[in-house]
Amino acid sequence: MARKRKGNPVNGWVILDKPIGISSSQAVGKVRYAMNAQKAGHGGTLDPLASGILTIALGEATKTVSYAMDGDKVYQFTIRWGEARDTDDAEGSITQTSPVRPTKQQIQAALAPFLGEIDQVPPIYSAIKVDGKRAYALARDNQDVKLKSRPVIIHSFRLVDCPDDDHGCFEVACGKGTYVRSLARDLALELGTVGYVSALRRTAVGPFNEKHAISLDSLDTLRHIAPPDETVKVDFGKILLGVETVLDDIPALALSEQEAKSLRHGQAISVLPVATRKPLQGIKQGDVVCAFLDRQLVALVKVQGGEIHPVRVLNLIENME
Numbered sequence: 001m002a003r004k005r006k007g008n009p010v011n012g013w014v015i016l017d018k019p020i021g022i023s024s025s026q027a028v029g030k031v032r033y034a035m036n037a038q039k040a041g042h043g044g045t046l047d048p049l050a051s052g053i054l055t056i057a058l059g060e061a062t063k064t065v066s067y068a069m070d071g072d073k074v075y076q077f078t079i080r081w082g083e084a085r086d087t088d089d090a091e092g093s094i095t096q097t098s099p100v101r102p103t104k105q106q107i108q109a110a111l112a113p114f115l116g117e118i119d120q121v122p123p124i125y126s127a128i129k130v131d132g133k134r135a136y137a138l139a140r141d142n143q144d145v146k147l148k149s150r151p152v153i154i155h156s157f158r159l160v161d162c163p164d165d166d167h168g169c170f171e172v173a174c175g176k177g178t179y180v181r182s183l184a185r186d187l188a189l190e191l192g193t194v195g196y197v198s199a200l201r202r203t204a205v206g207p208f209n210e211k212h213a214i215s216l217d218s219l220d221t222l223r224h225i226a227p228p229d230e231t232v233k234v235d236f237g238k239i240l241l242g243v244e245t246v247l248d249d250i251p252a253l254a255l256s257e258q259e260a261k262s263l264r265h266g267q268a269i270s271v272l273p274v275a276t277r278k279p280l281q282g283i284k285q286g287d288v289v290c291a292f293l294d295r296q297l298v299a300l301v302k303v304q305g306g307e308i309h310p311v312r313v314l315n316l317i318e319n320m321e
Contacts, residue, residue, distance in 0.1 A: 006038065007032070010035050010037035010038070012241055013068075013243070013245055014214065015055055015212040016213060016216065017052065017054075024054055027042070028041060031056050031216075031219060035240075039062055042054055043067075049200065050202065053203060053208060055205050055208055061246075064300070068206055074173045074203045075180050076200075077169075078169050078198045081100075084185070085196040087125040088184065089200070102193060110191050114154055114183065115154050120150060120151075120183070120186070121148070121149045121150075122150070124138075130146075135147060153175030154172060155175070157170065173204075180197060207245065219239075244290065252292055255274070264310075264313055274308060285303060286302055291310075293317065297316055
């Protein structure tokens with residue numbers, strides 16, 4: 001007999017305003033405890049020294065985490081000019097210094113080459129694997145780490161403020177896989193100096209931004225109002241967003257009850273009756289599509305040939321055999 005999971009079957013997204021000083025995994029644990037959820041994960045890591053939007057998936061939402069990770073991000077960050085650090089952030093040791101301090105005009109003129117698709121070498125202190133090991137683990141063991149450049153997308157990159165000669169404040173909107181620490185490092189080199197990220201905040205991930213976010217303190221207050229219990233389900237209202245929220249940009253198909261049952265059992269269904277109800281406009285072969293029954297997400301599916309095949313089945317509808 002399978003062991004029963006501890007907690008309640010909570011399904012959906014919590015958009016956390018992660019504070020500085022805790023890891024993303026620690027933040028997930030705190031949210032899971034506060035909401036007494038059976039299962040939780042996050043949709044994109046934030047370093048302990050960074051604050052801001054951390055998307056946390058609960059229950060069946062964990063099956064859609066990859067879509068949150070693929071979403072665009074917006075960051076606000078500060079570069080400290082004149083010092084390079086081995087981690088490219090404030091946590092590391094100083095490896096190089098420079099007396100050069102760029103002017104506001106020089107900084108603004110240097111931003112254009114960093115727009116669009118650019119090649120970027122990730123920081124050696126990153127989670128990228130090298131021969132099966134994390135780069136940061138190799139770096140901590142004083143091993144020589146060589147990472148290959150890879151393409152990333154920078155949608156916008158602007159200078160927000162120059163509070164003093166040693167610092168520049170920026171905002172960047174970027175695609176998945178972008179390292180702000182690398183962006184800061186490379187911009188400093190372009191300006192004839194060195195630099196590192198001294199402060200970092202993420203303000204948006206995909207469709208989620210600060211207006212959706214809740215602090216750990218607020219979650220903790222709710223927990224004390226209604227302590228987690230195996231037999232108690234707390235109404236978290238607007239705090240818990242629907243599983244489908246992260247899939248807003250994906251086309252949707254409407255199912256009959258029988259079609260929904262078939263997909264839930266891993267069986268393909270015919271395209272024709274579904275297309276008769278709503279033409280499959282803009283949906284190409286192999287595209288991932290959301291399949292709904294009465295506004296309830298049933299599965300992520302693919303259209304292949306004349307059939308619709310389940311890719312990820314979500315168990316959100318009760319009492320459906």
